[in-house]
Amino acid sequence: xxxxxxxxxxxxxxxxxxxxxxxxxxxxxxxxxxxxxxxxxxxxxxxxxxxxxxxxxxxxxxxxxxxxxxxxxxxxxxxxxxxxxxxxxxxxxxxxxxxxxxxxxxxxxxxxxxxxxxxxxxxxxxxxxxxxxxxxxxxxxxxxxxxxxxxxxxxxxxxxxxxxxxxxxxxxxxxxxxxxxxxxxxxxxxxxxxxxxxxxxxxxxxxxxxxxxxxxxxxxxxxxxxxxxxxxxxxxxxxxxxxxxxxxxxxxxxxxxxxxxxxxxxxxxxxxxxxxxxxxxxxxxxxxxxxxxxxxxxxxxxxxxxxxxxxxxxxxxxxxxxxxxxxxxxxxxxxxxxxxxxxxxxxxxxxxxxx
Numbered sequence: 181x182x183x184x185x186x187x188x189x190x191x192x193x194x195x196x197x198x199x200x201x202x203x204x205x206x207x208x209x210x211x212x213x214x215x216x217x218x219x220x221x222x223x224x225x226x227x228x229x230x231x232x233x234x235x236x237x238x239x240x241x242x243x244x245x246x247x248x249x250x251x252x253x254x255x256x257x258x259x260x261x262x263x264x265x266x267x268x269x270x271x272x273x274x275x276x277x278x279x280x281x282x283x284x285x286x287x288x289x290x291x292x293x294x295x296x297x298x299x300x301x302x303x304x305x306x307x308x309x310x311x312x313x314x315x316x317x318x319x320x321x322x323x324x325x326x327x328x329x330x331x332x333x334x335x336x337x338x339x340x341x342x343x344x345x346x347x348x349x350x351x352x353x354x355x356x357x358x359x360x361x362x363x364x365x366x367x368x369x370x371x372x373x374x375x376x377x378x379x380x381x382x383x384x385x386x387x388x389x390x391x392x393x394x395x396x397x398x399x400x401x402x403x404x405x406x407x408x409x410x411x412x413x414x415x416x417x418x419x420x421x422x423x424x425x426x427x428x429x430x431x432x433x434x435x436x437x438x439x440x441x442x443x444x445x446x447x448x449x450x451x452x453x454x455x456x457x458x459x460x461x462x463x464x465x466x467x468x469x470x471x472x473x474x475x476x477x478x479x480x481x482x483x484x485x486x487x488x489x490x491x492x493x494x495x496x497x498x499x500x501x502x503x504x505x506x507x508x509x510x511x512x513x514x515x516x517x518x519x520x521x522x523x524x525x526x527x528x529x530x531x532x533x534x535x
Contacts, residue, residue, distance in 0.1 A: 212265045212328035213515040218256025221516045222266070222327065230332050232278035237335045239290060244326035245269030245351035246510070246518045246531040247380070248438065249294070252462045253321055254519055257438075260321045267326030267533070268294040268319035269354040270333075271347045281335045289347075291339040291495075292331065293354045295485055296323050311362075311485035318485075327515050327533060339491050342499035349505045352380050352530035353498055354491075357505075360385035361494040363434045363459040363483045370431035370455070374399060376422055376446060377437030378407050380530035381459065383414060384503060385434070390415045391501040397426045401437075401525060410506075410528050425449065434459050443480060444469035452476040459483045507532045 208229040213222040232238045250266040252258045270292035274284045284290060297317035298305050304312040319325045319333070341350050360381035367373055373389055374397040375382040386396045398411030398419040408419035418426050422442055432455045433446035443466045446456045458480070474480070497503075506529025510518040518531045 210328060210330040211512070212324070213512060214263045214265050215254055216263045218254070218259065218262075222254065222519070224513065229330065232276050232281075232332055234279045235281060235335055236278040236332050237274045237281055237284060237290070237338065238276035238330055238332055239270065239272035239292065239338075240275045240330055241270055241272045241326050241328055242289075242534065243271040243347040243351040244328075244512075244533045245355065245380070246515070246522055246533060247355045248436075248522065249355070249461050250320060250327075251519055251522050252438070255523075257462045258321075260318075264321065265324035265326075265328050265331070266320040267328070267331075268292070268296075268321070269351045269356070269532075270319070270326035270331060271341065271350045271354070272326070272331070275330070277335075283335050284338070284340075289341050290333075291341045291350065291354045291491075292319055292326065292333045293337070293339065293358055293486065293491055294318055294320075295488070296337055297334050308489075309487070311487045311490075316485070327512065329512070329535060337488065339488075339495060342495055344499040344502065345505075348507050348509055348532050348534065351532045352384065352505045352507065353495060353503075356380035356530055357384045357498060357503075358486045358491055358494055359459055359483060360434075360436070361388070361497075362486050362490050363457045364389065365490075366457050366481065366483065367432035367434065367455060371395060372397065372428065372431045374426065374430040374433040374446065374449060375416075376433060376435040376442050377439075378404075378411050378419070379436060379527060381436045382434075383410070383506060383529050384498075386411065386414050386416055387503045388497060388501060391503075397430060399424075399442075404525075406528065430454060432457065435463075436460060438463045440464040440466040444473060447473045447478060447480065450478055452478070454478050456480045457483060505530055509534055511535070 244267040296319040298310045298313035299315040302314040372395045376399045396416045398416040399422040400407040402421040411419040429451040
């Protein structure tokens with residue numbers, strides 16, 4: 181199994197523990213913003229410092245993006261074990277290693293994303309589709325994440341980060357960028373792509389698509405003139421509300437907003453053989469629509485999680501094309517304020533927590 185838990189390193193003389201071949205003082209603590217129940221504010225807690233088990237690393241968190249999935253977890257739209265520390269767009273430095281970790285050295289900068297572990301044995305894992313693993317582990321959902329001073333991660337599911345990005349600007353790449361990239365790949369050779377919901381993921385993906393010669397059309401909520409201006413500033417050919425018709429039909433559309441009613445809207449705006457990709461982990465119910473809107477080989481599909489290959493490929497492209505993430509930083513203690521701002525929909529780019 182690729183899923184490993186917290187280890188308990190051996191104690192040596194003078195009340196110190198062996199971690200990664202080095203002795204560290206016992207009794208250290210960490211800070212985390214913990215979700216105790218859906219709909220409740222995150223609570224600041226102090227915990228004993230976790231120790232990495234075999235194959236794991238402990239990371240000092242330098243930045244952690246605030247993703248819409250974190251909001252879905254906090255609001256109870258998707259439910260996992262509680263209490264939990266959210267956060268899965270983590271940038272930090274390795275400060276302890278468990279037995280068997282050779283991939284990273286102490287002090288290395290790493291990125292930790294949503295996919296925290298897979299079983300490695302189910303049919304999906306064997307076929308190279310670990311994003312669909314039957315027994316996955318998810319950062320900030322089924323194991324504690326990065327709304328904290330420290331976190332534990334399986335070293336095999338962490339990424340070395342390009343030097344082109346500082347900590348704050350690298351964080352949104354680890355989910356907004358990665359999930360956007362996986363959705364983008366599913367549009368195949370589409371030349372004219374519509375993005376519904378112009379937030380953290382869309383503002384990253386638009387830059388990648390434009391760099392590769394695609395035409396990008398941006399759809400925002402009605403009346404969001406600031407979001408539309410932002411999209412045009414990044415190079416989108418057209419920006420308007422999700423109920424408006426763009427100048428021409430789309431080859432494909434990607435929906436980042438968790439609004440099921442956008443599916444038939446997007447479907448009506450793609451040409452024959454056009455594809456609508458739903459890129460969120462949660463969406464409100466999709467209303468009924470006429471079969472004629474789906475006919476002529478149009479299709480609807482969803483994106484689930486990511487693979488480590490997605491991460492490596494995307495991070496290389498992000499550095500190659502010098503993608504710029506637009507971030508608004510919040511101190512860790514104001515994680516609830518960041519979630520409230522994301523909930524309001526009044527965010528340009530991405531929100532990132534820092535110590």
